[in-house]
Amino acid sequence: MKLIVGLGNPGAEYEHNRHNAGFDTIDLLAEEMGARYWKTECGALTAKVSYNGEDLILAKPQSYMNCSGGPVKQLLSVYGLKPADLVVIHDELDIDPGTIRVKFGGGLAGHNGLKSIADKTGTKDWMRVRVGIGRPPGRMAVADWVLSTPRKEAMEEFSAGCDLALQAVIYLLANGLDKTQQRYNTK
Numbered sequence: 142m143k144l145i146v147g148l149g150n151p152g153a154e155y156e157h158n159r160h161n162a163g164f165d166t167i168d169l170l171a172e173e174m175g176a177r178y179w180k181t182e183c184g185a186l187t188a189k190v191s192y193n194g195e196d197l198i199l200a201k202p203q204s205y206m207n208c209s210g211g212p213v214k215q216l217l218s219v220y221g222l223k224p225a226d227l228v229v230i231h232d233e234l235d236i237d238p239g240t241i242r243v244k245f246g247g248g249l250a251g252h253n254g255l256k257s258i259a260d261k262t263g264t265k266d267w268m269r270v271r272v273g274i275g276r277p278p279g280r281m282a283v284a285d286w287v288l289s290t291p292r293k294e295a296m297e298e299f300s301a302g303c304d305l306a307l308q309a310v311i312y313l314l315a316n317g318l319d320k321t322q323q324r325y326n327t328k
Contacts, residue, residue: 142195142196142197142198142220142222142226143195143196143197143198143222143226143227143228143314144197144198144200144213144216144217144220144222144226144227144228145167145170145197145198145199145200145228145230145310146163146167146185146200146201146202146209146213146216146227146228146229146230147162147163147164147165147166147167147168147170147199147200147201147229147230147231148160148162148163148164148202148206148209148229148230148231148232148254148255149161149162149163149164149165149201149206150164150205150206150288151201151203151205155288156290157290157291157296157299158287158288158289158290159232159274159286159287159288159289159290159291159299160206160232160287160288161232162230162231162232162272162274162299162302162303162306163201163229163230163231163232163254163272164201165299165300165303166230166270166272166303166306166307166310167199167200167201167230169303169304169306169307170199170307170310170311171188171190171199173307173311174190174192174197174199175190176188176189176190176199181203182216182219183212183215183216183219184202184203184204184211184212184215185200185201185202185203185204185212185213185216186200186201186203187199187200187201187216192311192314193314193315195314197314198216198220200212200213200216206253206254206257207253207254207256207257208257209254209257209258210256210257210258210259210260210261210262211257211261213227213229213258213261213262214258214261214262217262224262224264224266224267225266225267227262227267227268228267228268228269228270228310228313229255229258229267229268229269229270230269230270230272230306230310231252231254231255231269231270231271231272232252232271232272232274232287233250233252233271233272233273233274234250234274234275234276234283234286234287235250235273235276236271236272236273236274236275237273237275238273238274238275238291238295238298238299238302239273239297239298239299239301239302239305240273240302240305241270241271241272241273241302241305241306241309241325242270242271242273242325242326243268243269243270243271243309243313243318243321243322243325243326244268244269244271244322244326245266245267245268245269245318246265246266246267247265247269248265249265255269268313268318270306270309270310270313272302272303272305272306273302274286274287274299274302305325308325309321309324309325312324312325
């Protein structure tokens with residue numbers, strides 16, 4: 142069993158903004174995997190699916206990005222999972238829009254959602270699918286950039302990145318980390 146968590150902020154005002162790349166990707170996964178029912182548990186919206194013979198929990202923490210660790214830790218505990226069973230999908234400033242990177246462990250790159258998960262689980266060792274959103278233009282504040290909704294061509298790149306993240310998660314489940322990195326980290 143794996144716990145696949147998409148990071149984002151709940152509420153209509155945050156829908157499809159850059160910081161919600163994780164939520165958008167989880168929604169694509171849910172559609173692809175035939176999730177029919179969402180419920181609230183452990184401070185997250187969850188859907189249970191079986192995909193290619195593996196039981197998965199898709200989750201979108203409802204505690205806002207900076208406090209994602211609490212729901213993630215609770216879900217791991219309730220389902221008897223370890224951080225190694227966790228896949229976190231999140232936005233990444235240091236990756237170009239429309240591209241992704243997959244990794245296990247490593248630094249947190251100033252991402253408060255990741256910091257919260259690391260604090261609550263006591264480790265940085267889990268899988269990550271990083272959806273590129275790029276850096277803000279000019280002197281725009283990072284917070285304003287990540288909480289804004291891409292427009293026109295930028296939305297096409299953002300959507301392409303979320304779709305690529307969907308494909309990478311499916312490939313990761315079937316083929317493991319090394320092959321997934323070889324396939325998706327070179328583009």
